[in-house]
Amino acid sequence: MHIIAEELSKYYTRGGEQIAALQGVHLQIPVGAFVFIVGPSGGGKSTLLHLLGGMDRPSSGRLAVNGFALENASDDALTRFRREHVGFVFQFFNLLSSLDALDNVTLPLLARKQHLKTARQQAAELLEQVGLSARKHHKPAELSGGEQQRVAIARAIIGKPSLVLADEPTGDLDADNAQAVMALMLALNRSLGITFIVATHNTALTGFGDRLYELHAGKLQER
DSSP: OOOEEEEEEEEEEEEEEEEEEEEEEEEEEOOEEEEEOOOOTSEEEHHHHHHTTTSSOOOOEEEEEETEEEEOOOOHHHHHHHHEEEEEETTTTTOOOSSOOOHHHHHHHHHHTOOOHHHHHHHHHHHTTTTOOGTTTTOOOOOOHHHHHHHHHHHTTTTOSEEEEEEEETTSSHHHHHHHHHHHHHHHHHHOOEEEEEESSSSSGGHHHHSEEEEOOOOEEEE
């Protein structure tokens, strides 16, 4: 998925004061890239991912994903864009505790009205691909943090998105599991051609990427 951002800014008003979360961001990401965005907490990483994923709109500037202008899109168009093109991975996994791994991964396909049997078969195949075939009937509380994040990654890609946005995906993991999760995402990037954009404060992991950007106080620089 080809991404172009030009003079992208996002402002919030808090207590009568205007706060710049992003200021004049320029960004070009080619199809199939594995990109890291590093920076301190509060530096604007999550805000940028929300804009790239169509979860929020910029205050100013241009943002196009495969030629689709997100800044002018309607709510319905943004919803379709997220559903059809974007997968999300979060720091705290966001799995449903009442469902096992298989059903958590199946959910996005059911939201698209796919037949249950077919959806569960695809989910089982994907869990095997991420090394969790033997754990597919375990609920999140019965899985380690690394295993839960692998379930979350499988859920993010089951809809065959062209873009995956990962917000601090290793922030709740120890060093070994962080390395394993990052290696898994890179393998999926290489094998499936999905563009991955990973926001993290852990610079030790950035060697996995094709490109590295630093976001500090709302300003982005390529490193």
